Structure formats: C-alpha cells, structure tokens
Amino acid sequence: MSGLNLRQWPGAGDRPALALHCMMGNASYWGPIASDLADLVQISAPDLPGHGQSPAWAGAPPDYHTHVTRAVAPLITRPLDLIGHSMGATVALRIAVAAPEAVRSLTLIEPVLFAAAPEAEDVARLDELRKLVQSDAREEATRRFLAAWGGIDWEQQTPAGRSRLMQQIDLVTAGNDALVHDSGQILRPGGLESIDAPVLLVMGAQSPPVIPAIADALAARLPDVGRATLPGAAHMLPITHPRQVAELIRLNLERA
Known part of the structure; x- marks a missing residue:
C-alpha cells in the first residue's frame, strides 16, 4: 500500500482514472472535475506526501520526486487514465515513461519539467x-x-x-x-517515445512563458499528442476553470 490518503468520487467504476495534484495543493480540488467526468471514468486522487491528510515526507533519501513517484505507483493496479497537474503532471509523466503499458491515456496540465526547456x-x-x-x-x-x-x-x-x-x-x-536536472531521467532517449497512449498537454494562456516552452519540447517527442490552451487561465486552471479543464480531459479520454 502507498500509505497516502486517497479520495475517490462516484463515477464509471469499470474505467478508473488517477489524478495527481500540484505542489501546495491537495486532492480535493479534483472533485468538480471528477463530477463532470463521472459518466466516463471514476477518478481517485491521493493527497501527495506532505499534503492534505497524507503523511509528511521525512526528508530522507530518495529525493522527494522519487518518493512521491514510488508512493503513487502502487495505486495503479490495472491500465488507467492518468491525469496530473504541475508537479503532479511530472510524476504522471515519469510513471508513463517507466511503465507505458499501465497508462490508457495521459493528460498533463502545466507540467513543470523545467529540464525540458531550461532557461x-x-x-x-x-x-x-x-x-x-x-x-x-x-x-x-x-x-x-x-x-x-x-x-x-x-x-x-x-x-x-x-x-x-x-x-x-x-x-x-x-x-x-x-524538475531542473531530470534526476528521474524522464527525458532519457526513447522514454517519451515509448508512450503510445494518447497524450494531451493543457496550459493556461496566462501561465509563465516556460510552460509553453516545456509543452513544445515534450510534444516534439510524444508519438500521439494534442495540445490545448485555455484563454484567461493561468497555472491553477484546474481550480479556477474546472468545467473547461474537464471538457478538455474528456476529449483525451474519448480518444483512448
């Protein structure tokens, strides 16, 4: 077991989805999105270590990103739709690169993998x-x-x-x-290219310029990728624009 506090909303139980939140957030903000997508998937979302009601991170090796990835991985027991926001999106991408067969679709909202576009x-x-x-x-x-x-x-x-x-x-x-040095080797040769599930990159039009630069770098290597930019939104768009984000996620779910 992962030891993380797991939140789950009603939905289509025969199609599980897992959503990973951003740094300084918690899993509760996926609630409105889970409700909008309940006819298609059943979304579960963990509070990541040190967030929400999950245990704190002790600060010991491995590094925090690796610790989060290892804590989340046991929640995936069958191929599912994986959704991530910000740091959570980089964990989702790391899992997809390590085990592409475990991912039915991948939606990455504002992935902050700075190593992909280092400025x-x-x-x-x-x-x-x-x-x-x-x-x-x-x-x-x-x-x-x-x-x-x-x-x-x-x-x-x-x-x-x-x-x-x-x-x-x-x-x-x-x-x-x-995130800066890619110590998890997400960008290793052949890694992104191994993801054959449909991928959607979502960003806010008012997000920092590094976000579209990261999206450009990732999209250039992903075999099956779509992109969407939400007008009037910034980095926290799952919270500020949940209905529109849910509609975009739906498009990717329907492609899988």
Whole structure:
C-alpha cells in the first residue's frame, strides 16, 4: 500500500482514472472535475506526501520526486487514465515513461519539467528560492513561489494556513532537482517515445512563458499528442476553470 490518503468520487467504476495534484495543493480540488467526468471514468486522487491528510515526507533519501513517484505507483493496479497537474503532471509523466503499458491515456496540465526547456532565468529563480529557504527566509520564499505559481492571496491566509504553506516550501525546493536536472531521467532517449497512449498537454494562456516552452519540447517527442490552451487561465486552471479543464480531459479520454 502507498500509505497516502486517497479520495475517490462516484463515477464509471469499470474505467478508473488517477489524478495527481500540484505542489501546495491537495486532492480535493479534483472533485468538480471528477463530477463532470463521472459518466466516463471514476477518478481517485491521493493527497501527495506532505499534503492534505497524507503523511509528511521525512526528508530522507530518495529525493522527494522519487518518493512521491514510488508512493503513487502502487495505486495503479490495472491500465488507467492518468491525469496530473504541475508537479503532479511530472510524476504522471515519469510513471508513463517507466511503465507505458499501465497508462490508457495521459493528460498533463502545466507540467513543470523545467529540464525540458531550461532557461537561465528560470533556473536562477529556482536557485534563489532554494537559497531563501536555506537561510530560513521561508515566508519570503513562499510569497515568491505563490506569486509565480500559486494563485493564492497570502494576505487572505489564516496563521495556520501560512504556517502550512511555509512548511511545504521545503517540498518545493526538495523537488526542484528532479524538475531542473531530470534526476528521474524522464527525458532519457526513447522514454517519451515509448508512450503510445494518447497524450494531451493543457496550459493556461496566462501561465509563465516556460510552460509553453516545456509543452513544445515534450510534444516534439510524444508519438500521439494534442495540445490545448485555455484563454484567461493561468497555472491553477484546474481550480479556477474546472468545467473547461474537464471538457478538455474528456476529449483525451474519448480518444483512448
């Protein structure tokens, strides 16, 4: 067993789907999307380690991205539709590369695999974040991260909420080695090319420029890939635009 807290919504039980959330999120935000797709699939979603009601990450080897991947993998007991957002999308992609036969369709929403499109400015920004955390300036690091990726108003957070987010910033920096340097070897030769399931890359039109650059790099190597950009949306589109995201996921599910 994975030891993760698993949420599941009503749906078509003969077609399971697994959804993986972003950093500093939790599985609950898949609820509206699961409801919209209930006629086609039954979505389950774990709270990733250190998030929601799942156990904290102890910080010991392996690295955080590997730890998450190993925790999620036991939830896949038959070929299924795999959906991921942000960091969760990179875990979904890592699983698909390692076991393409386990994936019926793959929907990647804003995958933050920076190694696919490394820009000095993006790498420097992540390194700056790491240095802030190392110097115990967690509040400043958290504010900067949320300003770029979170879509969360820091000033509206309760003291408990701020404390939780500042703890989770450690997970952000712990996962960056895999995202920046591809320590999980997601981009290894022949890896992306081995995924024969239909893949859909979804992004917000107002997301950081690195997101379409990553999508370009991944799409160039995936054998069966579609792309969709949602007008008016940014990085947190599964939360801000759940109905439109569900409609896009449906298109990919129907292709499988």
